[in-house]
Amino acid sequence: MNFASDNVAGTSPALLQALADINDRPLPSYGGDPHTAEVEHLCRKIFEHDNLRTLLVATGTGANALALSALTPPWGAIYCHSDSHIAVDEANAVEAASGGSRLMTIDGAHAKIDPDKLRAAIYGKGIVHHPQPSTLSITQMNERGATYSLAELSTLTAIGREHGLRVHMDGARFSNAIAGLNCTPADMTWRLGVDVLVFGATKNGALAGEIVVCFDPDLADELEFRRKRAGQLFSKMRTLSAPLAAYLRDDLWLENARHANAMARQLAQGLADIEGAQLLRQPDGNQMFLTMHPALAERLRAAGAEFDDWPEVGPDVVRLVTAFNTREADVHAFLSLAANA
Ligand SMILES: Cc1ncc(COP(=O)(O)O)c(C=O)c1O
Structure with missing residues:
Protein backbone atom coordinates (compact mmCIF):
# COMPACT_ATOMS: atom_id res chain seq x y z
CA MET A 1 0.00 0.00 0.00
CA ASN A 2 2.44 2.59 -1.16
CA PHE A 3 0.80 5.79 -2.35
CA ALA A 4 3.80 8.04 -1.71
CA SER A 5 4.60 8.80 -5.33
CA ASP A 6 4.61 7.39 -8.83
CA ASN A 7 8.39 7.33 -8.82
CA VAL A 8 8.54 4.88 -5.92
CA ALA A 9 7.05 2.33 -8.36
CA GLY A 10 9.39 0.08 -10.32
CA THR A 11 9.69 -0.40 -14.06
CA SER A 12 7.28 -1.91 -16.56
CA PRO A 13 8.53 -5.44 -17.32
CA ALA A 14 8.46 -4.77 -21.09
CA LEU A 15 11.09 -2.07 -20.65
CA LEU A 16 13.41 -4.30 -18.66
CA GLN A 17 12.96 -6.96 -21.31
CA ALA A 18 13.81 -4.46 -24.05
CA LEU A 19 17.08 -3.72 -22.29
CA ALA A 20 17.88 -7.39 -21.78
CA ASP A 21 17.14 -8.08 -25.46
CA ILE A 22 19.88 -5.77 -26.72
CA ASN A 23 22.46 -6.60 -24.09
CA ASP A 24 24.38 -9.15 -26.12
CA ARG A 25 25.34 -6.93 -29.04
CA PRO A 26 27.44 -3.84 -29.59
CA LEU A 27 25.50 -0.79 -30.76
CA PRO A 28 26.60 2.65 -31.92
CA SER A 29 27.10 5.18 -29.14
CA TYR A 30 25.82 8.73 -28.49
CA GLY A 31 22.38 8.09 -29.95
CA GLY A 32 23.52 6.53 -33.22
CA ASP A 33 21.68 3.31 -32.29
CA PRO A 34 18.43 2.32 -34.04
CA HIS A 35 16.40 2.56 -30.82
CA THR A 36 17.07 6.27 -30.43
CA ALA A 37 15.84 6.76 -34.00
CA GLU A 38 12.80 4.61 -33.22
CA VAL A 39 11.88 6.80 -30.25
CA GLU A 40 11.81 9.82 -32.58
CA HIS A 41 9.87 7.90 -35.21
CA LEU A 42 7.28 6.74 -32.66
CA CYS A 43 6.89 10.25 -31.26
CA ARG A 44 6.28 11.56 -34.78
CA LYS A 45 3.43 9.09 -35.10
CA ILE A 46 2.04 9.67 -31.60
CA PHE A 47 2.11 13.46 -32.05
CA GLU A 48 1.08 13.39 -35.75
CA HIS A 49 4.03 15.63 -36.58
CA ASP A 50 6.53 14.72 -39.31
CA ASN A 51 9.32 17.10 -38.33
CA LEU A 52 9.45 17.01 -34.56
CA ARG A 53 12.76 16.08 -32.97
CA THR A 54 13.35 14.22 -29.75
CA LEU A 55 16.21 14.34 -27.27
CA LEU A 56 16.50 11.91 -24.39
CA VAL A 57 17.78 13.14 -21.06
CA ALA A 58 18.07 11.65 -17.61
CA THR A 59 15.78 13.74 -15.42
CA GLY A 60 12.78 16.03 -15.54
CA THR A 61 14.76 18.86 -14.05
CA GLY A 62 17.42 18.48 -16.73
CA ALA A 63 14.79 18.34 -19.45
CA ASN A 64 12.95 21.44 -18.20
CA ALA A 65 16.17 23.40 -17.78
CA LEU A 66 17.41 22.51 -21.26
CA ALA A 67 14.08 23.21 -22.95
CA LEU A 68 13.61 26.55 -21.20
CA SER A 69 17.19 27.63 -21.80
CA ALA A 70 16.68 27.16 -25.54
CA LEU A 71 13.42 29.12 -25.45
CA THR A 72 14.52 32.01 -23.27
CA PRO A 73 17.40 34.51 -23.48
CA PRO A 74 19.40 35.32 -20.31
CA TRP A 75 17.45 38.58 -19.97
CA GLY A 76 14.11 36.84 -20.51
CA ALA A 77 11.11 36.37 -18.25
CA ILE A 78 9.47 32.94 -17.92
CA TYR A 79 5.85 32.98 -16.69
CA CYS A 80 4.91 29.94 -14.61
CA HIS A 81 2.70 29.03 -11.69
CA SER A 82 4.01 29.80 -8.21
CA ASP A 83 3.65 26.10 -7.28
CA SER A 84 5.33 24.84 -10.43
CA HIS A 85 8.14 22.32 -10.16
CA ILE A 86 10.49 24.65 -12.03
CA ALA A 87 9.84 27.40 -9.46
CA VAL A 88 9.95 25.41 -6.23
CA ASP A 89 11.62 22.06 -6.82
CA GLU A 90 14.51 22.51 -9.21
CA ALA A 91 17.03 24.52 -7.17
CA ASN A 92 17.14 27.30 -9.81
CA ALA A 93 18.25 24.87 -12.54
CA VAL A 94 16.30 26.83 -15.16
CA GLU A 95 17.90 30.13 -14.19
CA ALA A 96 21.35 28.50 -14.21
CA ALA A 97 20.91 26.77 -17.58
CA SER A 98 19.50 29.87 -19.24
CA GLY A 99 22.24 32.13 -17.93
CA GLY A 100 20.05 34.21 -15.65
CA SER A 101 16.48 34.28 -16.93
CA ARG A 102 13.82 35.24 -14.36
CA LEU A 103 10.89 33.07 -13.31
CA MET A 104 7.82 35.27 -12.90
CA THR A 105 5.44 33.30 -10.73
CA ILE A 106 1.68 33.59 -11.13
CA ASP A 107 -1.08 32.34 -8.86
CA GLY A 108 -4.25 30.46 -9.65
CA ALA A 109 -6.37 27.82 -7.93
CA HIS A 110 -5.18 24.19 -7.96
CA ALA A 111 -1.80 25.24 -9.37
CA LYS A 112 -3.37 26.37 -12.64
CA ILE A 113 -2.16 29.70 -14.03
CA ASP A 114 -4.96 32.25 -13.83
CA PRO A 115 -5.27 33.84 -17.30
CA ASP A 116 -6.10 37.32 -15.95
CA LYS A 117 -3.11 37.21 -13.64
CA LEU A 118 -0.93 36.07 -16.52
CA ARG A 119 -2.12 39.01 -18.65
CA ALA A 120 -1.42 41.41 -15.80
CA ALA A 121 2.05 40.01 -15.20
CA ILE A 122 3.31 40.36 -18.76
CA TYR A 123 4.99 43.70 -18.79
CA GLY A 124 8.05 45.59 -19.91
CA LYS A 125 8.61 44.52 -23.51
CA GLY A 126 11.31 46.71 -25.00
CA ILE A 127 12.15 48.37 -21.68
CA VAL A 128 15.84 47.77 -21.31
CA HIS A 129 15.67 47.69 -17.51
CA HIS A 130 13.07 44.97 -17.32
CA PRO A 131 13.15 41.17 -17.82
CA GLN A 132 11.87 40.63 -21.36
CA PRO A 133 8.61 38.66 -21.76
CA SER A 134 9.84 35.47 -23.41
CA THR A 135 8.30 32.18 -22.37
CA LEU A 136 5.20 30.65 -20.85
CA SER A 137 5.68 27.40 -18.93
CA ILE A 138 2.65 25.20 -18.24
CA THR A 139 2.65 21.94 -16.28
CA GLN A 140 0.20 19.36 -17.62
CA MET A 141 -0.91 17.40 -15.48
CA ASN A 142 0.16 19.80 -12.79
CA GLU A 143 1.75 19.67 -9.36
CA ARG A 144 -1.63 19.58 -7.56
CA GLY A 145 -3.02 16.77 -9.67
CA ALA A 146 -5.09 19.11 -11.85
CA THR A 147 -5.31 18.96 -15.62
CA TYR A 148 -5.96 22.03 -17.76
CA SER A 149 -8.78 21.46 -20.24
CA LEU A 150 -7.91 22.08 -23.89
CA ALA A 151 -9.95 25.30 -23.72
CA GLU A 152 -7.96 26.49 -20.69
CA LEU A 153 -4.69 25.67 -22.43
CA SER A 154 -5.86 27.48 -25.53
CA THR A 155 -6.68 30.62 -23.52
CA LEU A 156 -3.20 30.62 -22.00
CA THR A 157 -1.33 29.98 -25.24
CA ALA A 158 -3.41 32.66 -27.00
CA ILE A 159 -2.29 35.18 -24.39
CA GLY A 160 1.25 33.97 -24.96
CA ARG A 161 0.92 34.48 -28.71
CA GLU A 162 -0.44 38.02 -28.25
CA HIS A 163 2.79 38.84 -26.45
CA GLY A 164 5.18 36.82 -28.58
CA LEU A 165 5.90 34.24 -25.86
CA ARG A 166 7.22 30.80 -26.67
CA VAL A 167 5.58 27.90 -24.85
CA HIS A 168 7.10 25.11 -22.77
CA MET A 169 5.08 22.27 -21.31
CA ASP A 170 6.35 20.33 -18.30
CA GLY A 171 4.77 16.96 -18.97
CA ALA A 172 6.26 14.91 -16.16
CA ARG A 173 2.72 13.45 -15.99
CA PHE A 174 1.67 14.26 -19.56
CA SER A 175 0.47 10.68 -20.13
CA ASN A 176 -1.90 10.91 -17.15
CA ALA A 177 -3.29 14.14 -18.58
CA ILE A 178 -3.88 12.52 -21.99
CA ALA A 179 -5.51 9.49 -20.36
CA GLY A 180 -7.68 11.78 -18.22
CA LEU A 181 -8.87 14.09 -21.01
CA ASN A 182 -8.97 11.37 -23.65
CA CYS A 183 -7.67 13.75 -26.31
CA THR A 184 -4.80 13.42 -28.76
CA PRO A 185 -1.23 14.40 -27.87
CA ALA A 186 -1.20 16.71 -30.92
CA ASP A 187 -4.30 18.57 -29.71
CA MET A 188 -2.73 19.11 -26.31
CA THR A 189 0.59 20.41 -27.63
CA TRP A 190 1.73 21.81 -30.96
CA ARG A 191 -1.77 22.49 -32.30
CA LEU A 192 -2.16 24.88 -29.35
CA GLY A 193 1.25 26.42 -29.89
CA VAL A 194 3.47 24.40 -27.53
CA ASP A 195 7.05 24.67 -28.80
CA VAL A 196 8.75 22.15 -26.53
CA LEU A 197 7.20 19.40 -24.42
CA VAL A 198 8.95 17.41 -21.73
CA PHE A 199 7.26 14.05 -22.24
CA GLY A 200 7.78 12.37 -18.89
CA ALA A 201 8.37 8.66 -18.65
CA THR A 202 10.05 8.02 -15.29
CA LYS A 203 6.82 8.43 -13.30
CA ASN A 204 4.88 6.20 -15.65
CA GLY A 205 6.85 2.96 -15.63
CA ALA A 206 10.14 3.84 -17.31
CA LEU A 207 13.50 2.81 -15.94
CA ALA A 208 14.69 6.37 -16.25
CA GLY A 209 14.62 9.13 -18.79
CA GLU A 210 12.43 11.88 -20.15
CA ILE A 211 11.83 12.75 -23.79
CA VAL A 212 12.29 16.36 -24.84
CA VAL A 213 9.90 16.71 -27.77
CA CYS A 214 10.82 19.71 -29.86
CA PHE A 215 8.16 20.81 -32.35
CA ASP A 216 10.49 23.43 -33.81
CA PRO A 217 13.26 21.57 -35.69
CA ASP A 218 15.53 24.66 -35.76
CA LEU A 219 15.51 24.80 -31.99
CA ALA A 220 16.44 21.11 -31.82
CA ASP A 221 19.86 21.77 -33.39
CA GLU A 222 20.61 24.21 -30.60
CA LEU A 223 19.24 21.80 -27.98
CA GLU A 224 21.72 19.14 -29.13
CA PHE A 225 24.62 21.39 -28.12
CA ARG A 226 22.95 22.47 -24.91
CA ARG A 227 22.39 18.84 -23.93
CA LYS A 228 26.04 18.00 -24.52
CA ARG A 229 27.24 21.03 -22.53
CA ALA A 230 24.91 20.04 -19.69
CA GLY A 231 26.51 16.59 -19.57
CA GLN A 232 23.25 14.90 -20.52
CA LEU A 233 24.36 13.24 -23.76
CA PHE A 234 24.58 9.57 -22.81
CA SER A 235 27.31 7.64 -24.62
CA LYS A 236 25.33 4.41 -24.10
CA MET A 237 22.15 6.13 -25.24
CA ARG A 238 20.58 2.76 -26.01
CA THR A 239 20.19 2.11 -22.28
CA LEU A 240 17.62 4.92 -22.32
CA SER A 241 16.29 4.54 -25.84
CA ALA A 242 15.66 0.79 -26.12
CA PRO A 243 13.34 0.76 -23.06
CA LEU A 244 11.71 4.02 -24.10
CA ALA A 245 10.98 2.64 -27.57
CA ALA A 246 9.20 -0.27 -25.84
CA TYR A 247 7.36 2.27 -23.69
CA LEU A 248 6.06 4.13 -26.75
CA ARG A 249 5.48 1.13 -28.98
CA ASP A 250 1.93 -0.27 -28.84
CA ASP A 251 0.89 2.61 -26.56
CA LEU A 252 2.23 1.15 -23.33
C1 LIG B 1 5.77 18.55 -12.33
C2 LIG B 1 7.11 17.89 -12.31
N1 LIG B 1 8.03 18.26 -13.20
C3 LIG B 1 9.24 17.66 -13.26
C4 LIG B 1 9.57 16.65 -12.38
C5 LIG B 1 10.89 15.95 -12.58
O1 LIG B 1 11.75 15.92 -11.57
P1 LIG B 1 13.11 15.11 -11.54
O2 LIG B 1 14.18 16.08 -11.89
O3 LIG B 1 13.17 14.64 -10.16
O4 LIG B 1 13.07 13.99 -12.55
C6 LIG B 1 8.67 16.27 -11.39
C7 LIG B 1 9.03 15.26 -10.37
O5 LIG B 1 8.58 15.26 -9.27
C8 LIG B 1 7.40 16.91 -11.35
O6 LIG B 1 6.47 16.55 -10.45
Missing part, protein backbone atom coordinates in the same frame (compact mmCIF):
# COMPACT_ATOMS: atom_id res chain seq x y z
CA TRP A 253 2.70 4.76 -22.11
CA LEU A 254 -1.05 5.30 -22.43
CA GLU A 255 -2.04 1.95 -21.00
CA ASN A 256 0.14 2.57 -17.94
CA ALA A 257 -1.36 6.01 -17.39
CA ARG A 258 -4.91 4.74 -17.85
CA HIS A 259 -4.32 2.13 -15.19
CA ALA A 260 -2.83 4.62 -12.73
CA ASN A 261 -5.76 7.00 -13.31
CA ALA A 262 -8.31 4.22 -12.87
CA MET A 263 -6.75 3.24 -9.54
CA ALA A 264 -6.89 6.89 -8.43
CA ARG A 265 -10.59 7.08 -9.35
CA GLN A 266 -11.31 3.96 -7.28
CA LEU A 267 -9.39 5.36 -4.36
CA ALA A 268 -11.21 8.68 -4.60
CA GLN A 269 -14.63 7.03 -4.82
CA GLY A 270 -13.93 4.92 -1.75
CA LEU A 271 -12.58 7.87 0.21
CA ALA A 272 -15.90 9.69 -0.19
CA ASP A 273 -17.34 7.31 2.45
CA ILE A 274 -14.49 7.60 4.92
CA GLU A 275 -14.97 9.69 8.02
CA GLY A 276 -11.91 11.87 8.65
CA ALA A 277 -10.87 12.07 5.00
CA GLN A 278 -11.96 14.87 2.69
CA LEU A 279 -10.71 15.20 -0.88
CA LEU A 280 -9.79 18.78 -1.84
CA ARG A 281 -10.94 18.01 -5.38
CA GLN A 282 -11.60 14.95 -7.50
CA PRO A 283 -8.40 13.70 -9.13
CA ASP A 284 -8.01 14.43 -12.84
CA GLY A 285 -5.26 11.85 -13.10
CA ASN A 286 -3.23 9.80 -10.68
CA GLN A 287 -2.70 12.09 -7.72
CA MET A 288 -5.03 13.57 -5.13
CA PHE A 289 -4.79 15.79 -2.11
CA LEU A 290 -7.04 15.43 0.91
CA THR A 291 -7.33 16.55 4.47
CA MET A 292 -6.95 13.56 6.72
CA HIS A 293 -7.55 13.53 10.43
CA PRO A 294 -4.12 12.92 12.07
CA ALA A 295 -5.48 9.94 14.03
CA LEU A 296 -6.64 8.29 10.80
CA ALA A 297 -3.31 8.99 9.11
CA GLU A 298 -1.47 7.50 12.07
CA ARG A 299 -3.54 4.31 12.05
CA LEU A 300 -3.15 3.84 8.32
CA ARG A 301 0.60 4.29 8.58
CA ALA A 302 0.80 1.96 11.57
CA ALA A 303 -0.90 -0.67 9.40
CA GLY A 304 1.74 -0.23 6.70
CA ALA A 305 0.24 2.36 4.35
CA GLU A 306 2.71 4.87 2.95
CA PHE A 307 1.86 8.37 1.80
CA ASP A 308 3.25 11.86 2.33
CA ASP A 309 2.07 14.88 4.29
CA TRP A 310 1.70 17.98 2.14
CA PRO A 311 1.69 20.90 4.60
CA GLU A 312 2.31 23.51 1.90
CA VAL A 313 -1.24 22.89 0.67
CA GLY A 314 -2.78 23.13 4.13
CA PRO A 315 -2.91 21.70 7.65
CA ASP A 316 -3.47 17.92 7.79
CA VAL A 317 -3.25 17.66 4.01
CA VAL A 318 -1.79 14.46 2.58
CA ARG A 319 -1.10 13.38 -0.98
CA LEU A 320 -1.98 9.99 -2.46
CA VAL A 321 -0.46 8.95 -5.77
CA THR A 322 -1.18 5.84 -7.80
CA ALA A 323 1.13 4.32 -10.39
CA PHE A 324 1.15 2.09 -13.47
CA ASN A 325 1.46 -0.98 -11.24
CA THR A 326 -0.82 -0.06 -8.32
CA ARG A 327 -2.83 -3.15 -7.47
CA GLU A 328 -6.57 -3.00 -7.03
CA ALA A 329 -6.06 -5.18 -3.94
CA ASP A 330 -3.93 -2.44 -2.38
CA VAL A 331 -6.60 0.17 -3.06
CA HIS A 332 -9.21 -2.06 -1.43
CA ALA A 333 -6.95 -2.86 1.52
CA PHE A 334 -6.27 0.84 2.09
CA LEU A 335 -9.97 1.71 1.94
CA SER A 336 -11.04 -1.07 4.27
CA LEU A 337 -8.35 -0.12 6.76
CA ALA A 338 -9.57 3.47 6.60
CA ALA A 339 -13.21 2.39 7.01
CA ASN A 340 -12.37 0.34 10.07
CA ALA A 341 -10.04 2.88 11.67
